[in-house]
Amino acid sequence: MSGKIMIVDAVATNRIVLKVKLSAAHFEISQATSGRDAMAMARVVEPDLIVVGAALPDMDCADLIVALRAAPGTAVTPIVALLPQDTAQARVHALRAGADDVITQPIDERIILARLRGLLRQHHALQDMRLNAGSERAAGFGEAQGGFDRPGRITLLAVHMCDATALRTRLRSACRHQIATLRAGGPVTQAPGAPAADVFVLMIPGRAGDAATSEMALALMAELRAAPEARHSRIVAVVPSGCQPLAASLLDMGANDVIVGEADLGEWTLRMSRQIQRKQAIDRLRTRLHDGLRAAMIDPLTGLYNRRFAMPFLRELATAQAPGGKGFAVMVADLDHFKQINDHHGHATGDRVLCHVADLLGNGVREGDLVARIGGEEFLIIMPGADGDEARNTADRLCRRIAATAIMPKGEAGPVHVTISIGVAMGRGGQTSGAAAASVDALLEQADRALYRAKARGRNTVTLSARPAA
Template sequence: MSVQGTILVLDGTSTNRIMLKVQLTAAWYHVVQAEKLHGLAGLLRRTHPDLVLVAQTLPDGSSADVKRLVVANPELGDVPVVAIAPQNDKAARLQALADGLDDVLTAPFKDTLLLARIRSLLRARADTQELQLGNGSHPIGFAEPAATLIAPPKQAHVAILTQTARIGTLWKTALSGRSRHSLRNHLASNMRALLSGSVPDAILIEIGTSAAGLNTLADLKSRGATRHTVLIAVLADHDAGLACEALDRGADAVCMDGFCAEEVQLQLDNQVARKARMDRMRATLKRGLAESWVDPLTGLHNRRYAMQAMNQMARQPSRTGHGFVVMLADLDHFKTINDRFGHVSGDRVLTEAAMRMKRTVGSAGFVARIGGEEFMIGLPDSSPTGAIELAKTLRDCISKTPFSLPDASAPVPVTISIGLTAPNPPLTHSEPLEQLLKSADSALYAAKKAGRNQVRVRQSAA
């Protein structure tokens, strides 16, 4: 039997645990059961649940205690914890949200609603896991494990999307007195106004009996601009079927039985706090990926980037009818600079040379540092004459202006040798890029052999 994930059920009443196990096992989840808080930390470490369902009150604790235990484990900090509150106990439901629980179910509940909420929460957790690196326990974007409940940001931009202006005004007025967030009303009939401004952090959506609200949820979740926006659906009635549909269409949370300012505000705070955490993780991941393509000393692209860029350049048809060019450049007698003036001065020469070459090439191509004092230049579209002239300009930008070094009494002259391939037609998928690099390397060797501070051209053997 296929198992979709592991769910930990915590309840002091055995019949409740059994009932939940039957419901969840039928949906192909693996169920682990416990009845009290005592021993939970060890159970969490052994079972690594994907989600926790917990009665709001346990024999020796509460759902809030469970949430704190889960968050305290750096490997489980993103595991959703859902409280099961007593029937018709609105205060208990609100307290669970105030305690930082990820969601609240009020018993008794339909299987379909339970499973829809589980699916929604597991999808959100999967997004978090995609932002984690390797087997490390720390999420990207944090230097330490999350030891406390996530604190909401100071202010978020919240859009209120309703069928009529009157309802939007009522919701905004009710929230204004208790919300730290910036609130703005929009009509569901005018989605252009919502999408044309700055992207909101969260959107409250009125879900009526028609399909319009559900379609809006699906539309917003599918758009690149609003894919990470928090979507909170507000239902007029306790309609489990409509709530399930809203969750499956992309709602991050559902508020049933009409608009309740306190509940909506608690959901906003919890969901916006998680979004802020995810945004930080995404930003750090993006920054980390960008840095993985950059040489830390010179700020140029590194060898990894150069090979990917050159391969892409080699497979694309030319926009101008000219071919692409590979250049390899090597600073002459660089070891002598290091030996005579020290490695700090050598780094100064590398950094300054990189800046000069990058400025010279500009938008015509890329410059990458691929070795100690070796650089690669790629030009996507260049005529033979243009490529040779640029190579000579690169040579001159190094050799004609000596380098000022901290331990040198006078500016130090530096030269560079450059080898390049003639403009090359796009390669087929079967042709190796290595042959082009070998040709450029042979041209570089010829430039060195000719006395250095030279430019040499070689036709590719590819």
Template sequence: MPGKILIVDDIPTNRILLRVRLMAAFYDVLQAATGAEAMEVITQQAPDLVLLSAGLRDCDSLELCRRITGFCESPDQSGARAAPSFLPDTAPAPPPVLLLSAQADHGLRLSALAAGAEDLLAFPRDDLLLQGRLRSLMRVGDSLQESHLRSGTSRALGFAEAPQEFVTPPRICILTDPTLHNPAWRHSLQAAPQGAVSQHDSRSFLRDVTADNAPDLCLLVLDRSLSSPGLRLLSELRAHPETRHAAVIVILPEPDNHMAADALDLGAGDVVAGLFDPAELDLRIASQIRRKRMADQLRSTLRDGMRAAVTDPLTGLYNRRYALPHLMRMAEHATRNGRRFAVMLADLDHFKRINDLYGHAAGDAVLVEVAQRLRANLRAVDLIARIGGEEFLIALPDTNKTEARVAARRLCRMISQDPIDVPGQDLAVTMTVSIGVAMGHRPQPQLSDPLPLIIERLLDRADRALYGAKACGRNQVTISNTAA
């Protein structure tokens, strides 16, 4: 099933008609005849979207819409909405709501948008636009649910919400074809947006857009006579790296359900057709900006999570989870290109006495400084990771034995030549490091050992070389002479 939709209408005929149309599009359909019944269904079955009649007799449909969406008149700077009070903390994100009315007049549409509805549609005689809206909202539903889930997980773990950063006004681009002249909609577009607004020729915009001036929202004006180029531009906005995450509202000076449905299917977040006023556009822009910032926050959370998963939090170096797969890719590349590479295991000498004499804070400061010195004396292409308490893995691609020996000795010298200051204590400690080196060779053609086994053997040789350096008095470099 492509999604689960709840129909809320106290007229059985309307529910039956909508149910038939939605099931023909393979949606899973739920039904409710009253507001109270709708609340129960939402709590128990978590629909992906709600089709709500604007004329319920048992309750105020707009108030019900506010309760379902958790909409508040003054959302926080992140644009997030509070979870409705009737939903438990573990419930999914509030579902989007589409209001349906026999006559979608302008005043009711403004009230619906202000109540948190995605749009107000006339009860569909032709369901082309309705189906386009449903597909568009289902597309963004997964990211909204994921954002809500991550927020709930943070609360469950007892993490405080991160302080909200200052949110700059959105950058809004009005994209029009210079041959279009319609003072009515042009005046409305320029009067409505709240933010940094600029107007561009739609035919040259993508050529000029950069990361520094990339928009948060594009208002794309289409016309029937220019439908093909306009819809093509919409596709290009979704493909261009600087605009693919921007919100897009398509402006149609005249109603056209076919073009509106096509625009929604091609990635537009909203469509405004026919006459509109600045107040309506303001509400639609605010909704799209909220959704865009929520998606930005989710992507940022994913990036931060991936970074945290592969990074040692103390030193900022990569950890074992990242280092071993990267080392395998390095070995595979060396095998394919007939190059050699070096693997080093570096271990601080007598590190335990730092913790014992000066405390763990001093030990942490030593580890951070050693990590910085190691990183500063390696190439950008080299790998360095902290894989144990005071043990570091270093891998140097395209490196022969002589170059590896010189690099390892340089690292020993850079660690030992300057004492390391201990914060909070008027002293500095001198550290040394022992390094074991193993060379990665191009495997013999007859050997067919799997790559993980080759890496395991390589690390074992580097480890035995490290023990050899410790046995020779520490602050030494030992190179394994075992054949690959």
């Protein structure tokens, strides 16, 4: 995996050793020797990940992490603290400052590369989501380093349930998240349809060097990653002391974090909190992406589909081979004298009329038919598999229903009546993609001409095109 990694350490030996290991893994390396240099270099290099050593001449490792988190360019950049000693206090101090992970010396090449690969993989995926979803702050990710929107859901998956129960008791005393326990290898939710956990903690029993332990851990990890309910959840694996090779394999299989051996309760709480923060931030991004996609194909006033969605749908019908060689119907419908409604009653009433007509059209067609608003007061109705008689009958029924329904606007003395004119054209499927585009254009033109004839005949009527589109 390629990526830009910045190493911050005042000790030349530390930088050289780490640079050799990371360069061999094809990372692009930059180096800084102090906190001040690191802040300046980060603005220029824009690293994908930062490794911060403990030996800095001008500030503490944790102080630099806090400063990097406060800078807009590195607020969400993965940061790994490289500590000279493996103590619970030092690990908690670095995690609390905002480090994504903590690695201690001497460096185990397998575990550090796996951790960096995992962090970079997640970072690049998030970058893609943020680009598609819009600005970080608008999507909620800019606040991911802060508090929570809601308590998270943690599920402890264990082979031996006594291990899960003991850990749940510890965690409940230190965090406000909902914590459940389940047996590993079974269903990942407590009931069908229940929401999955934000974080799954996969607890692996055994001892270092035991082939059975590794085989079981990898199988459980593969099952959990494949579970549809867990596809958006974070996974933290817990492995016995000395199982660094297994930890590296689990990280490469998609674990978001791995805890090797015993961990201080404060470290547990911070790691769980960080995973829940990230899960909730990703959920906000996913929601923003979904809303953006919906906005791209839904008319915001009426809730109907828009032209951007309807046209590809129509082209697909023209290329698809319908069962039994059936064709499809296309209707272009236009409200009669709609400008007079806006002029006499105001645009607010006009909007209410449009929404009212949209509801009548949407409720007056078959399941599987499509109704779209394609202009100011113009609608498109597509009926797959319909013949001319069925299309004509549907259009007549819609005309009658709209004409018979009065709309009572707010503040008006009396109801507002509206009618609609509809032009109908018939199309056929099974065409090549090139021919389908031209056929759709011709079909819409025929429906438009039929609509004009309906208007010329006095409005509030239906006209069927004389011939099907070629």
